[in-house]
Amino acid sequence: MRDVAVIGVGCTTFGEKWESSFRDLFVEAGALALEDAQLSGEKIDAMYVGNMSAGRFIEQEHIGALIADYAGLSTNHIASTRVEAACASGGLAFRQAVIAVASGMEDIVVAAGVEKMTDVEPGASTDALTGAADREWEGFVGATFPGLYAMIAQDYMHKYHMTREQLAQVAVKNHFNGARNPIAQYQQEITIETVLKSTMVADPLRLFDCSPITDGAAAVIVAPLERAREFTDTPIKVLATAQASDSIALHDRRDISTLDATVAAGQRAFKMAKLSHKDINMVEVHDCFSIAEICAIEDLGFCKKGTAGKFTADGETALGGKIPVNTSGGLKACGHPVGATGIKQVYEIVQQLRGEAGKRQINGAKIGMTHNVGGTGATVAVHILGRV
């Protein structure tokens, strides 16, 4: 297997992008990534695009070809593939691109993610997202994602006695980081009060525990490490790529407040990179709901099971803490265009490793991790990236 490096990254701003279509979004992100790698389109061999539900959101399928076409690459007839794993679509698209280069099959490969979610009304987007759960056993009987994650939160708080205030601190910290990220959907800081006084969505989760509906796209370009310096002075090496699956329905899990797929993917990634959690300088985890970040940092090994609430409240996951989590603002504050999120996580870690993260920069960052979840944990992708 060849070593693989990220040679260029690009990302649109995230938000309610009324003036931008699905096509506008991925063309913008792709162009930014190409510009970053100082690469022209004809050098691209293949493309993997993470997208969860364009069929439901904009009534468009056949996304791989569409993107190649609107990126101006259809005349080169490049291989372009859509990857779908619900909210983990982006993470899996990145993994496919890395595998393609590592295997020697392709050289210059784009991994992108895009979602245009605001063209449908909120009820329709909630229902589209419910497709990430088990439709027969969860969706059809009325469970939505806020409901499912609320059950995880209820179980977790019952078992480990985490306080409501500790849970709220996840959103407070992520908004603090989002306020320092120019692409973030929400760039205002909030307080614990903001979270506790916001509208109840599914007990105990309130509005400010939930990631928003977002439009956005992100793209990264990977190449063999040995060729990386043809394109950039700061290649970022992919130290590990790992993926794991679990039961699609939450109620079939061994323990609903532990995401075993996160545990498995995390262990595989650390083994592949020959590293441990102590080597990671910052991590982007999948905080689709505040409780998801609590579970993630435990399941990846950054703190012991049952202690993440206190760990967060003590500031250990903040900028300057033991392990800064979601320096981008996470899904909560940066926004969650589902198919693009996994790629945006890589975008953020690359910016940190290059020292280009501005006011949220982790000084001396050498190694970073991404953690992207599909559904309530039925698919998990974990990547470790490092400076060369």
Next chain:
Amino acid sequence: MVGIITYGVYIPRYRIKVEEIARVWGANGSEISGGLGVFEKSVPDLDEDAATIAVEAARNALLRRKVDPGEIGAVYVGSESHPYAVKPTACTVGEAIGATPNMTAADYEFACKAGTAAIQTCMGLVKSNMITYGLAIGTDVSQGAPSDALEYTAAAGGAAYIIGNDDPIATINHTCSFTTDTPDFWRREGQDYPRHGGRFTGDPGYFKHVKGASNLLLTQMKKTPKDYTYAVFHQPNAKFPQKVAKDLGFVPEQIKPGLVVPHLGNTYSGASPIGLAATLDIARPGDTIFVCSFGSGAGSDAFDIEVTDAILSEKFNRSAAPSVEKLLQNPIYLDYAQYAKHKGKIVMQS
């Protein structure tokens, strides 16, 4: 100079509180009231519709000033709840006030701004000497589907304006519009209730168009918000007009007299015309009024209005018809069941 000769308003006496609607749907009423800045909304009586409201408003306008109905050469009624899909409300109004038959008439529809579009049409006809007086009305018994967000605000009411150049109580110095094809809110033929694009109705709908027309008017008039005594904006809720006023540089005192939505609800085509009427109710000669309507679909009409000495003259008796404040007093509150009956939501066996 073309302007407002007289004006009149009508608001049905019935109200339902936002909390009562929320109670039925298991929602948090005080949270919804707080979010919208709306606490109750007007409800028509069983035999009231957009046409009866238009007639009452027109009659109230004529009470304030003796205009010979025979000299009203045009009647335009703006509404999105005309009782008939085919058969003009404007003819009913014309007949009821004695303006028929030597007049032109038509119904207008432009979501919440059809009333101000009617004012503009009458201005054009008066300025070109095609008519002496024109009657422009915005009226609605607006529809909100049960449990939809619209149900908390969709109200009933209307305002009538007689436009002419014979000693107006307020001159309309200028008007301009900002219009695009924006599908933020719609109702198709045969559908009982409108649908909307949720948050899309905000920035790309209301704010883009209200700011577009407002800034156009300010530029064309070479004025700033400070040059106006009062300002009236379309008020689907209390938050939108307050935010757009602030963004444009108006202060809360300027919009206060015309912000009637908290205890009236959104009267759609009647909304900005009633807001203007509430402002005229307290205006004095020399006061200047900035008005900007909004209709989904989408567009805004902006007006530069200046109150004249005629508002205090013998020709015009402001107190001959009820003020908006008076019309909002002594409401009769309905519970949801009575409201459902009033709004025809209960399907009766024939």
